[in-house]
Amino acid sequence: MAGLATLVRDDAVLIHDAARPFLNSGHIKALLAGMDGADGAILALPVADTVKRESGENIVTAPRDGLWRAQTPQAFRIAPLRAAYAAWSDDEAPTDDAGVIEAVGGRVRIVAGDPMLMKLTYPEDFEMAERLAGGARITRIGQGVDAHRLGPGDGVWLCGVKIPSDKALIGHSDADAGLHAITDAILGAIGQGDIGDHFPPTDPQWKGAPSHLFLTHAANLVREGGGALINVDVTMICEQPKIKPHREAMRARLGEILGLPVSRISVKATTTEGMGYTGREEGILAQAIASVETPA
Ligand code: MG
Numbered sequence: 001m002a003g004l005a006t007l008v009r010d011d012a013v014l015i016h017d018a019a020r021p022f023l024n025s026g027h028i029k030a031l032l033a034g035m036d037g038a039d040g041a042i043l044a045l046p047v048a049d050t051v052k053r054e055s056g057e058n059i060v061t062a063p064r065d066g067l068w069r070a071q072t073p074q075a076f077r078i079a080p081l082r083a084a085y086a087a088w089s090d091d092e093a094p095t096d097d098a099g100v101i102e103a104v105g106g107r108v109r110i111v112a113g114d115p116m117l118m119k120l121t122y123p124e125d126f127e128m129a130e131r132l133a134g135g136a137r138i139t140r141i142g143q144g145v146d147a148h149r150l151g152p153g154d155g156v157w158l159c160g161v162k163i164p165s166d167k168a169l170i171g172h173s174d175a176d177a178g179l180h181a182i183t184d185a186i187l188g189a190i191g192q193g194d195i196g197d198h199f200p201p202t203d204p205q206w207k208g209a210p211s212h213l214f215l216t217h218a219a220n221l222v223r224e225g226g227g228a229l230i231n232v233d234v235t236m237i238c239e240q241p242k243i244k245p246h247r248e249a250m251r252a253r254l255g256e257i258l259g260l261p262v263s264r265i266s267v268k269a270t271t272t273e274g275m276g277y278t279g280r281e282e283g284i285l286a287q288a289i290a291s292v293e294t295p296a
Pocket of ligand 1: 147
């Protein structure tokens, strides 16, 4: 009533329930066209489900012919709507505006409703609406490769796990080639450059840094872009150390860093049968791929 009172023009008004967020201009055009020769028009859907009514302890099937589920917006000519509201008894609240026109014998037309105009009432309705509102999503993949030299040391960091050894990987940070490869794979999937762009090796603050910081940063970039990591798969190429005894610890650690269940994390290893720099145990190579889901 307060809204109607503010209207100065006397043609048409559309009244909408804000609990139906997926309104579009097509709905409005259909309603305005549907009002022709009537006092108003509403969007409504035929009842598709079989309708039951409680009858004592039992239920009975109610006829659904001619039954419609009324939606909003609803469109009305302002003068007849004002007159109908003036005639409405204050004793009860109407459940929609068309009902007020109906009560005085006014003519309201039905135009084709839209399931997208669902009314968000229960928590599960909001989950469905958020999925619908999320728009198109695409899956993207990225790959990363990293190698570090082996030298004397007190253990090899790989995939966030320190493997006891009389060697270590040499690098500006902790030289965890596994984490670096995964970081680059994730950055690749979202088109955000490479690890050196985000953590320049010339910057002293990353000297000796634990590489989980780099991986956490890449995972956060995915989330900040409205995306979600799907899975990662990393392969270490080396003769020593043997990866298999540490595989599950690595998966668990990667799961912690990435916020993923271990079922979405794969850690693999292979050798080059003595060939090349990995075969001569001069260094360790890691290759990774990552997939992410992002807004299209
Ligand atoms: Mg590296």
